[in-house]
Amino acid sequence: MANDPSEKDPVSKPPASGAEEKPVVTRPAEPSQTAPTSAHAPKQPDAAAPKLPAPSPTAPAAPGTPAAKPPAAPAAAAVKAAAPPAKEAPPKPLPLDNELVQKLKARFGDAIREATLDRKQAIVTIGVEKLREISRYCRDEENCDMLVDLTAVDWPKREKRFDVILILYSFAKNERVRLKAHAGENEPVPSVCEIWPAANWLERECYDMFGIVFEGHPKLTRILMPDEWQGYPLRKDYDILKQDTDWVRENLGIESGQ
Amino acid sequence: MGHWLAPSVMRLVLPLLYAVVIVAVLPLLAGYIVLLERKVMADMQARLGPMRVGPHGLLQPIADALKLVLKEDIIPDKADRLLFWLAPLVSVSMALLAYAALPIGPAFLIADLNIGLLFILAVSSLGIYGIVLGGWASNSHYSLLGALRSAAQLVSYETAAGLGLISALLMAGSLSMKDIVMAQYDQGMWFIFYVPIGFFIYMVGSIAETNRAPFDLPEAESELVAGYMTEYSGFRWSLYFLAEYANMIIVAGIATTLFLGGWLRPFASYHDHMPGTSIELLDALPSLLLLGVALYCFFLAPKQPVKIQKLVMAVVGGLCLAIAGVLAGALFASPAVLQGVHGAFWFMAKVFAYLYFFLWFRFTFPRYRFDQLMRLGWRFLIPLALVNLIATASALLMTREWGPSLRLTTILATIVTLVIAMWLAKNDEVDSAVPVADGE
């Protein structure tokens, strides 16, 4: 039980309480925001490799995945591509600029904040206000028929603490793309239920676990936790030990159950 | 029948005695049918079944009964207490009442009614109230759905089963159970060979009437938990259980009487005496069979792991030996005693053979869905039963008017009915290919 200072009530938590060791991975400083064309990054990781600050070569021989599948689309981003020769470099997020990203940028402009490639997987960071439009575009124009997963990550130190993450899959291109939108604590996120019905339960789970409100969801109630549950378990400031102690104190009348 | 007591007293005492015997023995018998069921099931499913209580689980039924009796009796808060209390009693008493007219042997018969068959049918049709009222009184959706299914199922399949029975009745020309058996003796042929399709229809109908798989929808475990019995526990539940098994024996008894020659031994009209004696060869069969079982028990007894189990096994062997002795002894007694004792043996043997089919079906087939059950009943069995009835009646008429042997005409009738059955089955297949969502 150690990751964060334990405050039970998430609302009373100050949003920025001194940056500690946790770096915000998805917004790295080094690759500049408007990272320009490094064409076909996934296919030539060598080209990208020199850009990296070469860190300590702790990770040994990566013999490469056996996947000899020919990547159909130019952006084989999400797929295991051919053997990565970057032996000395540990995986690092790289800027990404493939066809999809270009098309997205052309269409949505500023709403596409950033596009990166992390472990050969494409991540597109978008503005939360355009989430529904971008999703619809991805489904209708980019053949991302299936919403594989929808989840969130909590970064309590950040100004907008939540990452809402959508993993999309296109059967036609056989590739995945990850949409990521930053959302503040009480900022409503547009629901994508009507785009992919699969999002229904996934958004409910997100609401249940993080307290993220999805606007336009037909029935946003808790799904895994009991309806009367207090707090949102997967937030970083939801402390299990404190909950336990409180419960024991209240219901058993003793100081601690541990 | 020459009795040594005054006939008038015997007329009252003997049936009462029989009644007491039946009421006392039936629960035990039901318990052992359950054991048999579990053993047969285990055998078909590549496992052993109950093995712990007694050698090969022989004392399991007694342990089960004790457990059930000692269980807490729970009545749900919102249940209709009066009916909740009454329903299992109705079920079990109606099931037991039907035994009054069931002839287990020529003498072992509580009441020889001249409408015996109708009496049994009437009384066992009352047993449905136990299920329906119990399901309703429990005040639970599962129970209610079970009760509704049960009522609909029983009303539909009783018709089919009854029509199947009538084909045999036509052969016998009487409703008295005793006369029906004697008719088979006189004609030298069990009625199953005259009206096999009638037997088949009755068999299917009787499985449905007793709520056994694949027609066990009223208590379908995977859907309705336990159907009408969901809220029952302990002793009340065991009453339902007893009623179910008692009903199984009743329908098996009816089938035995009407189609399988009742208490008659195989080839009853064929008399072949052992040289030099008045003993018939075929009459020695039962005691020889039981002797074999007894010997097998003695063979198994030393192999039991625990001392007490050796003992119980030996006792079982001894019991079989004793029964074999009684059966053999009857050979030398008066014909009445011979018929009584051996009749009971053959009757029970046939009943158990019939029950074995019940069990076999249960472990082989998946369960029907409710609409499929209704379709099978109304669109296949009832039309088939009507056709079979008409064909059988025509066969009888032909024999009476023109004089070919009954055997010939009934075979003709059976073939005609079979052809129509195939046509019906084909029709049914076409119908059931229609998606269910817009079914009845």
Added chain:
Amino acid sequence: MGLNSILFYFFAGLAVASAILMVTRRNIVHGAVYLITTLLATAGVFLLLQAEFLFVTQVILYVGGIMVLFVFVIMLVNLDVSLLQYQFNRQRFVAGVLALALGAQVFLAIKTGQNSLFPQARIPEVLPKNTEAVADALFGRFMLPFEIASILLLVAMIGAVVMAKRKV
């Protein structure tokens, strides 16, 4: 005859008592159970008259068949509603007068026609098998009325099916 009289009064009393209970019960399922009891008691009276076939028919058809369907339908009714409804409606005075009139008629009939109602002839020891007697009567002497009744029932059945089908 002592035993027979006792049994008769038992069955008759049971029939009347459960008939009264049936009318007065608020719970409609209980009412149905009392109706079943009435029918069974009547069947018992038939048995006393040595009309076994009638007895069995009464049990199979009325109790085992028709009443099952009654109960089937009743169980689907929402009980909570019927429990709250007022038991006797406004026509109770009319009903009472009618009941009284009927009672008077029955009484008068018994009083005046006592001799014809209860023939002094004793029941013979051995009756002809009444299954056959019923069959002979139905398919012999009363063939035409029997067939007319069957056709009437058939028409009713088809009508019921048509009405039910329309709803679905």
Added chain:
Amino acid sequence: MSDPRSTELSNISTTVLGADEIILNMGPQHPSTHGVLRVKLKLDGERVVDSECIIGYLHRGVEKIAEHRSYQQFAPYVDRMDYVAAVSNGLGYCEAVEKLLGTDAPIRARVVRTILTELQRIASHLLWLGTHALDIGALTPVFYCFREREEILKIFEKYCGARLTTHAFRIGGLQYETYDGFEQDVKRFCDDFTHRIDEYETLLTENRIWVGRTKGVGILSAADAIALGVTGPVLRASGVKWDLRKAMPYAAYDQYQFEIPTRETGDTYDRYLVRMEEMRQSRLICLQAIENIPAGPIMARIGKVLKPPPGEVYHSIEAPKGELGYYIVSDGTTQPYRVRVRPPSFINLQAFDKMARGSLVADVVAIIGTIDIVLGEVDR
């Protein structure tokens, strides 16, 4: 139902009941809800008008636990999600962490992983077959299925000492070498199994009652299935020829020949046939793999303390139930910052309402069975 993408959502508690309608609450204690699933059904007679799944009775907060364990410590927890296919769960997690580390397991380890995972798929499908048949009222197949599953569990037990929650794999490869006679055991099982599966088919495939109970029941069109994110055999029975083992090969699947069985209608019968064929294909994969297990190390050199560089990864495998994905975020410490599990059962269960509407109560249990859910995975 015309537009597959429209969200028809049920809200039973607020709807008004019609005259003949009742609400039936199935579960969480019910013989055929496969654990603690609770389904609220609105019935018109026996026909389902509306349905709602209520889940969470087995929620253990696995994702929260992960944030308080090191990468290796969390590995046994994933076995407790889909506890009838623990090996598959472990494979997905280990490969995801390996990907996060930027490393890969040695080829020998990957082949052994493939064999064990395919055996696990057979075991999981056998359990499904037995319970599904039991739900539909066939009492006997379940015992036959357990007999074969027992053989697989024995192989697991011999390999890693555990039968159910095996924790068979480690991050970076395998902890244990295969035992002596491993190949023979697997081969013997595969040789027997081909007759056994024919035996099940004779019990069920042509049985009129079985066909009547499954054909046309719980139809899910391909468009519906994709829109609802359904994966695995359920998706393939609807006619989508998609299997992660082919689409994005992992472990050593790219080395073996096998077919992806598909069907057209997407009803319960089709899903039954697809899973039966999948078992046969899994057997073929096992046989191919057992022929030639390459020699070499079984563990990549990754060190005792795992500190993946900051970043995130999503890796998914074709578990017996469908796409099992792990989304792991690392902050550079020894403990994962966030582990998200994409449970196939959870997402497939969402399609229940679509399949169940308009069917009968008896079909509901067939549909629950045919989705093949494990509540440990749905609720996590």
